[in-house]
Amino acid sequence: MVRYCFGNKANMLGALVERIRSDVEAELEQLVASALGPEQQLRRHVRAVVRNFLRFPYGTRLSEQLRTGLDHRERITHVFGDVLIPFYGRLLAQGRKDCGWRDLDPRLLFASIAGMADYVSGARSLFPELDEQRLVDRFTDHTVALLLGGLSAAGERPSTALSGSRRTGPGA
Template identity: 40%
Template sequence: MADSSAMSPTGKRARPALPPWPASGAPRQAAATADRLLESAHALLYERAGSDVPVAEICAHAAANVAMVKYCFGNKDGLFDALLERIVSVLVADVERLDRQDLPPDEKLARHLRAVVRNYVRFPYLNRLLNQRLLSGHDEAVERLSRSFALPMRRWYASVLAEGQEAGTFREVDPTFFFFSVLGAAEYMFSARRWMERAFEEQIDEELLERFTGHLTQLVLTGIQPGTSTASAP
């Protein structure tokens, strides 16, 4: 990722090589098509960085018959749900790996924030797809994403925040609010990236991502330091 031109997830310039797709181990013969469909959905959503992709294009890209979507996933929503499940399982595994390391809580959070920013580069369509599924009214999809992503993430934030509070590094912070405000602070630059380009005339390249990670880390880690409550906070 040293080449800054390869980092622009803006869809405006020639696309860089696609970041590696997280494999699901050695798929059985029957699951190979499903895996190819997921990989194609990822590739095309990455390319479009947020716009919708017709199921026919995904099938053409995967060299799969359209009927295979129905066979493997029920329908397009099912395919996108499976894609989301794959991605969030990667994110949660990252957090679990980080948690097993012997690091102070502020260092754990700093590394996590860096990874969150990087994941919006790896999966620039993640938030749009997530919000689409959350707003879809399909309770089952919401439940599944709650179990596989929201609950484990909030649980991890709660444990890191408690650890830091015990160590005297952090003040008391509500882990639910922390979940929303930290992920929101990280994602909005990506979901509103057109403003970055058109209003502020900046490109989301390697240099900008480094500066943004620094900004986010300092805002959050300073923001939860103990004994610095402000007069204005209720």
């Protein structure tokens, strides 16, 4: 059936990733069109990312499996970044204007949010006392607090990777 419909397993998995990407893109468009401010948009988005990583932990493995095929490597590397990085760029710009956020590379925000959400899904066993919804709520609150603390002008520190400078030497 896979061969008949998609040609091979890689094409089937690629079609699945494209479908997920289009769903993410539609959700982001709805979020941007909402009357929510940047902080509320960030909170809602992070909650959705965390929830999706917990519900579909195979997503990262799927992407890794597809990356092994040379034909898919570049497409998969950018499949979500091409949608999320421009969203983060607009969100950060609006946050600078409305909330006084400092300048931040949207690619780093993308990697930070995806990395945190991916890790918590892999470390689910660390939170046996929490059902999925409580873990999503708790981790979202924690992650958004970290992000907003890092985005606030008061939280700005010289020589950080987020500002684009490189640190060298011990402890870098």
